[in-house]
Amino acid sequence: MRIVIIGSGSIGMLVTFYLTKKGHRISLLTNRQEQARVLNEKGIHLIIHDNERESVKVSADTFKDLQANGSIDLLILAVKSHQVKDVLAKLNQLHINIRAILFLQNGMAHTELLSTLEIPEVAVAVVEHGAIRENDFTVLHTGIGRLKWSYVCEGQGRIKDLLSKSTQLHFDISYDMQWINVLEQKLIVNACVNPLTGLLDIKNGELVKNDYCLSMMKMIFKEVMMILNFKQENDMWNHVKDVCLKTAENYSSMLLDLKYNRKTEIDSIIGYLVRRAKEQNQEVTILPFLLQGILAKETKVEGNVD
Amino acid sequence: MRIVIIGSGSIGMLVTFYLTKKGHRISLLTNRQEQARVLNEKGIHLIIHDNERESVKVSADTFKDLQANGSIDLLILAVKSHQVKDVLAKLNQLHINIRAILFLQNGMAHTELLSTLEIPEVAVAVVEHGAIRENDFTVLHTGIGRLKWSYVCEGQGRIKDLLSKSTQLHFDISYDMQWINVLEQKLIVNACVNPLTGLLDIKNGELVKNDYCLSMMKMIFKEVMMILNFKQENDMWNHVKDVCLKTAENYSSMLLDLKYNRKTEIDSIIGYLVRRAKEQNQEVTILPFLLQGILAKETKVEGNVD
Numbered sequence: 001m002r003i004v005i006i007g008s009g010s011i012g013m014l015v016t017f018y019l020t021k022k023g024h025r026i027s028l029l030t031n032r033q034e035q036a037r038v039l040n041e042k043g044i045h046l047i048i049h050d051n052e053r054e055s056v057k058v059s060a061d062t063f064k065d066l067q068a069n070g071s072i073d074l075l076i077l078a079v080k081s082h083q084v085k086d087v088l089a090k091l092n093q094l095h096i097n098i099r100a101i102l103f104l105q106n107g108m109a110h111t112e113l114l115s116t117l118e119i120p121e122v123a124v125a126v127v128e129h130g131a132i133r134e135n136d137f138t139v140l141h142t143g144i145g146r147l148k149w150s151y152v153c154e155g156q157g158r159i160k161d162l163l164s165k166s167t168q169l170h171f172d173i174s175y176d177m178q179w180i181n182v183l184e185q186k187l188i189v190n191a192c193v194n195p196l197t198g199l200l201d202i203k204n205g206e207l208v209k210n211d212y213c214l215s216m217m218k219m220i221f222k223e224v225m226m227i228l229n230f231k232q233e234n235d236m237w238n239h240v241k242d243v244c245l246k247t248a249e250n251y252s253s254m255l256l257d258l259k260y261n262r263k264t265e266i267d268s269i270i271g272y273l274v275r276r277a278k279e280q281n282q283e284v285t286i287l288p289f290l291l292q293g294i295l296a297k298e299t300k301v302e303g304n305v306d
Numbered sequence: 307m308r309i310v311i312i313g314s315g316s317i318g319m320l321v322t323f324y325l326t327k328k329g330h331r332i333s334l335l336t337n338r339q340e341q342a343r344v345l346n347e348k349g350i351h352l353i354i355h356d357n358e359r360e361s362v363k364v365s366a367d368t369f370k371d372l373q374a375n376g377s378i379d380l381l382i383l384a385v386k387s388h389q390v391k392d393v394l395a396k397l398n399q400l401h402i403n404i405r406a407i408l409f410l411q412n413g414m415a416h417t418e419l420l421s422t423l424e425i426p427e428v429a430v431a432v433v434e435h436g437a438i439r440e441n442d443f444t445v446l447h448t449g450i451g452r453l454k455w456s457y458v459c460e461g462q463g464r465i466k467d468l469l470s471k472s473t474q475l476h477f478d479i480s481y482d483m484q485w486i487n488v489l490e491q492k493l494i495v496n497a498c499v500n501p502l503t504g505l506l507d508i509k510n511g512e513l514v515k516n517d518y519c520l521s522m523m524k525m526i527f528k529e530v531m532m533i534l535n536f537k538q539e540n541d542m543w544n545h546v547k548d549v550c551l552k553t554a555e556n557y558s559s560m561l562l563d564l565k566y567n568r569k570t571e572i573d574s575i576i577g578y579l580v581r582r583a584k585e586q587n588q589e590v591t592i593l594p595f596l597l598q599g600i601l602a603k604e605t606k607v608e609g610n611v612d
Binding site for chain 2: 199200202206210212213215216219285286288289292293295296297299300
C-alpha cells in the first residue's frame with residue numbers, strides 16, 4: 001500500500017515518525033528540497049520527555065516533484081488548513097488517483113471542501129498531541145494526547161486498516177462514529193483558546209487564572225455554542241477550562257504564529273464560525289471582532305511600541 | 307487669587323507652564339517629595355518642535371503636606387481620572403475651602419462625582435494637546451491642540467477670569483456652552499482610539515491604514531453612538547478617522563500605560579460607557595469585551611512570549 005503524507009511540519013513529522021515506527025512504509029512530501037534532503041540523510045528524530053531521543057529512517061521527496069498520473073493508496077494531508085485547497089487542486093491537475101484521504105487539519109474550513117472531493121474514502125482526524133518542530137528533521141513531542149479520527153465515507157476501509165493497527169505507547173488512536181462531533185469539539189476548544197491567547201499575548205493558563213480573560217473566553221464560548229447549536233454547554237465549558245489548565249504553561253499555536261509572522265489558522269477556526277453564523281442568519285459580534293483582531297495583528301503594517 | 311494645580315504629570319506640568327508664562331502665580335502640588343524639590347530647583351522645562359526649550363519658575367509642594375483648614379480660590383485637578391475620588395476625599399477631610407474647581411480628566415467617570423460636590427463654581431475641560439512627561443521637571447509638547455472648557459456651574463466666574471486671559475501661542479483656549487458635548491466628543495474619540503491601539507499594540511495611524519483595524523473601530527464606534535444617543539454619526543466618524551490620521555505616528559496614552567505597567571484610563575472611558583449602557587438597559591457586547599481585554603492586559607500574571 002502506497003501511503004503518502006503531504007506536509008512535514010510538526011504534525012506531519014510526528015505522524016510519520018509513529019507510523020514508520022509501527023512498520024508502515026511512508027513517503028513524506030515536503031515543501032522545500034533542502035528539508036527532503038536532510039530527512040533522507042538523517043531520518044526523523046523525535047524528542048520526548050525533554051531528553052529521550054529516538055529516530056526512524058524516512059523516505060522524503062518534495063511535493064512539487066510529484067509525478068503526474070500516479071496513484072496513492074492512502075493520502076494523509078498534514079498541511080495547514082489554508083493550504084488544503086491549493087494542494088488538492090495541484091493533485092487534481094496532476095491526475096493523481098487517490099484511493100483514500102485522511103485530513104489532519106485544525107478548525108473546520110477544510111470541511112467546506114469535502115463536497116467537492118471525488119475520492120471514494122475520506123476521513124478526518126484531530127491531533128490532540130503537543131508537537132513542536134525543532135528543525136527540519138527533529139520534532140519535540142511535548143504533549144501526549146491522542147489521534148481521534150472518524151470516517152466521512154468509508155470506501156474500502158484502507159484508513160481503518162492502517163489506523164487500527166497503529167496504536168502504540170505515546171501514540172493512542174481512537175475512532176469516533178460522528179465525524180462532525182470530533183471536529184466540532186476540537187473547534188470549540190480552539191475557538192476559545194487560540195485567538196484570545198494570540199490577541200492578549202498570554203499563556204493558555206492565564207485564560208482561567210485571570211478573571212478578565214475568563215470572562216472574555218466565556219463571551220466567545222457563548223457565541224460558538226449558539227452557532228453550533230451545541231447542547232451540553234456546561235460539560236463543554238468545563239472541558240475548555242480543563243484544557244487551559246492542562247496546557248497552562250503552553251503558548252498556543254496562534255500566539256506563536258503571530259509571534260513569528262506566520263499566517264495563523266484564524267480563518268479555519270473563527271472565519272469558519274462567522275461564515276456559518278451568516279448562513280444561519282445569526283447575529284454574532286464578538287467572533288467577528290476577534291477575527292478582525294487576529295487578522296489585524298497578522299497584517300500589521302507598523303511595528304510594536306518598544 | 308490662590309491658584310493650585312494638583313497633579314504634576316504631563317498635563318499638570320503643561321498647564322502650569324503656560325499659565326505661569328502668562329503671568330499667573332500657581333502652586334503645583336506633586337505626589338512625590340523628590341519631584342517637588344526638583345521643580346522648585348529647576349522650574350518646569352517645556353520642549354516644543356523637537357528642540358526648542360523654554361523654562362519657567364514654579365512653586366511646588368507635595369499634596370500630602372497640604373495644610374488643613376486652608377482655602378483655595380481656584381483648584382485645577384490634573385490627576386488621573388481614577389485618582390479624582392481619593393483627592394477630593396482628602397481635600398474634604400482637610401476642610402479645605404475650595405471656591406472654584408476645574409477638572410482636566412480624560413473620559414467621563416469623574417462626572418459621576420459632580421453631584422456630590424459642594425463647590426460653588428465647577429468647570430470641566432478637555433486637553434487636546436499631545437504632551438509627554440520626559441522627567442520630573444521636563445514636558446515635551448508634542449502636539450499643539452487646544453484646551454476646550456465649559457461650565458457645569460458658573461459661580462463667581464473665577465475660572466472664566468483665568469482662562470479668558472490665558473490664550474497664547476501654542477496654547478489656545480476655547481469655551482463651549484455645553485459641558486456634556488465637550489466631554490462626550492472627546493470620550494468618543496478616546497473610546498475608539500485608545501483601547502484598540504492598546505489591545506493590538508499599534509500606532510494610532512494603523513487604525514485607519516489597516517482595514518481590519520478600521521472595521522473593529524467601527525464596531526466600537528457603533529456601540530458608543532448608541533449609548534450616547536449621538537445624532538451626527540457621519541460627521542463624528544469622519545472626525546474620529548481624522549484624529550487617527552493627524553496623530554498617525556503617536557502611541558496612545560493607553561498603549562503607553564500598558565507598556566509601562568501603569569494603571570490605564572479604561573474605567574473612565576469604556577467602564578463609564580458600559581455602566582451607562584447598563585443603566586439604560588442597552589445590550590452591548592464589544593465594549594465589555596474590550597474593557598475586559600484592557601483589564602486583562604493590566605493585570606496579566608504571566609509575561610509575554612519572547
